[in-house]
Amino acid sequence: MCGIVGLFLKDKTMETQLGAMLSDMLITMTDRGPDSAGIAIYGDTAENTSKITVQSDTPDMDFNSLKIDLEKQVKGDVNLRVQSTHAVLELALDQVNSARLALEDLRPNLRVMSIGESLEIYKEVGLPKNVAARFEIKRMSGSHGIGHTRMATESAVTTMGAHPFNTGSDQCLVHNGSLSNHNSLRRKLRRDGVHIQTENDTEVGAAYLTWKMQNGSSLGEALESSLKDLDGFFTFVVGTKDGFGVVRDPIACKPAVMAETEQYVAFGSEYRALVNLPGIEQARVWEPEPATVYFWKH
Amino acid sequence: MNNNDSGIPRTTPRQSATFTQDINSEIRRAAATGIYDIRGGGAKRKLPTFDDLLFLGASISRYPLEGYREKCDTNVTIGGLNAANPIHLDIPITIAGMSFGALSGPAKEALGRGASEAGTSTTTGDGGMTPEERGHSSKLVYQYLPSRYGMNANDLRKADAIEIVVGQGAKPGGGGMLLGQKISDRVAQMRNLPKGIDQRSACRHPDWTGPDDLEIKILELREITGWKVPIYVKVAGARPYYDTTLAIKAGADAIVLDGMQGGTAATQDVFIEHVGQPTLAIVRPAVKALQDLGMHRKVQLILSGGIRTGADVAKAMALGADAVAIGTAALIALGDNDPKWETDYNKLGTTAGAYDDWHEGQDPAGITTQDPELMKRFDPIEGGRRLRNYLKVMTLEAQTIARACGKNHLHNLEPEDLVALTLEAAAMAQVPLAGTDWWPGKSGLF
């Protein structure tokens, strides 16, 4: 049970303000989710470069010398950018897989938050304002982003239980609601070799979408089939490298408000989250229909 | 050839333990009617209960208190966390929510009279607040239910506390039912329904879902009532750890936790017997949730579902509850299922003690009915006196146990005062099996 915010910028001149706007939206949703917060930012990309965002409970120990150790392993340049408990590793696109495997050996305590050319995910336990401050989200720029504040229902309040979940390269998902068949679905996906780390229902939703896409579905098709295969109450907001999508379950009880102007498309669990956006008074504001996939692309 | 003449011993007819007479008669009933069995009351199946726990008492290592002479307090304050006017009760035994509609007006009046004389609260139910119960209840908890029958701000402001009902032990995940026989003119008017229809209440609240929305609903109710009265949240004993945690996070001042022995006016028998957890099993996870959030004794836990005696009260409190609520037991105290109406029960095809068709409105005791003739059988003043007596006895019993354990307040009973008679009870209550220092799962999660 949670608060969701999302912002997809059409107007490139606003990109430097993305982090500031998203932080404000995220903090407004504190009441809906005081346990943990997270944000996915689609920022700069460099040609043939990918990013791995990792988190550590002991960043001083883990990140120190990580660059050197990793460069030795992948035999290439690695750029290390540390942000509190998180670090973004930038490296050649074709070295991502070997780097990921190498990380498991080099720093088994590190948790991979996200992998993608553009995507960086930051999430931690704690109040949204503290999480936003810790990662200096306000200073981040990008083309679109998704934030989440969590009130844990059944699974643990941990960093790994926080949203957004990375569902595949440059893909992420946040969720508000409670899935009622996630245990069986987790078992099924695990039997099919899908790696699921937590007992969190949303991670299953995210893994489901990834699995669908790995088996040939587009994101839109995967979302469509989620309406059939996932039971329970959900509002999902998803991000891709150049896109932004929303889907609600057929019952659609959990709140969702969207706003669109010439400059942006915004999502909030409540209208409150949107009130500081520029031109909101004149925006087209509506609630997404149940069982309907919405998608925007750059 | 006739077996009797053959001289060969005959096998005694053997009833199936799977297809019992009960089951077979239900199959025949379902086949004949095409509708599931609807009834009142709580689970009738055998369940692990507080009866499987015993108090240790005091001797040389602990010192008992003298009955009648040395004080053993029983008072409890509910809802002091956010409310300007928390509820102060003399005894930790409250009357659970039962609707006007399910019960007659005089029965609601009697509950108010008895509870007030004993220094405790009573609770409305689905269907709104009646002048009878408000007038005769010194402390009245107003239930805020999914159906919102009879809900209005005036009554809300007359309440001493508001209880947001999310679930009920008899039917976690289900709504209430009131069949046409009991939708009298007055009930129909209060609920704004056509007379005589079979009414089904909603299972979810119409304007919120989940703890994030509940937090906002609680804010609205506090704003309407000026932050004066406590807000309780009632949940069925289904996932007590999570539900208690989330109710606290949403801002509840008290949690009412109802086990599967808890009664209902009417719902599907399959719901009553097959959904939920026994009251014994739900206390410790709920108390753990309160403790994990540092809210034990700040947010009160009111336990209900099959509480019958002062021993049950003492055991609930030893496991960490702050108070209990009784429903079925209060109705029996008023005279429900009394053998003096045996002839009438027989006419209905049942017997005293087994009568559970509360929804049909033909209650021989005149309590769970809207029939004016049957209602005349019940005297609210006499009923109130009987309830008062019963509440006093339960309190004395609980005090007797507490004193024997050396406690000057019921709240000082603790799990270490208990042992369990069975492995099930030991596991569920997380107290040692008698004669050992062990219970199943002791090194586990809790």
Added chain:
Amino acid sequence: MQTYDLANGSLRELNATLHAQNETTNQTSWEITNPRGAHAIACGLDSPIEVAIHGSTGYYSAGMNQQATVNIKGSAGPGVAENMMSGKVVIDGDASQYAGATGNGGLLVIKGNASSRCGISMKGINIVVHGNIGHMSAFMAQSGNLVVCGDAGDALGDSCYEASIFVRGSVKSLGADCEEKEMRPEHMEILRELLLQGECDAKPAEFKRFGSARTLYNFNVDNAY
């Protein structure tokens, strides 16, 4: 006229001030500025005052309203005018889900669109929506009238009781036990009056009426869902 700026004051103080008008009603006109989507604004009013809210509100604005006239000059969040008893609530923009839920009386006017579950479990309230309404509207509606000048979403009037639903546009689908009903002169009269009160210039003759088929009123296996 009194003005209260929520940017500089608290919700508690605002509502306490409005509630205090219950006894002294000489300050009959209130302007609330900077609502910024806040919840529970002007809930629990019980006096014939007029409150204008300049901006959009969050959950449960004008909840449980009695007597007062509340005008939201923006859009309203979930559960606006929930359980209203009397008075009038007018929303210039759109209303989120559960508008007028369980309302017992009074008039709710939504000049934009209403989202899902508009008039859920309504118990006597009248609701006039100038635009469209979302799915599951008038679910378990008991009594009162829901007037929709635009289109209705899926499962309109599911399991409704004796409420009347009037729709001018299309109905995506009817809910369980909801059917189209004959529009008799008395219904035209109710509709004419509600359109007038709701400041809507639609013609009663353009509407269709929907209500309960009453097959769920008594338990019957053949009508089970």
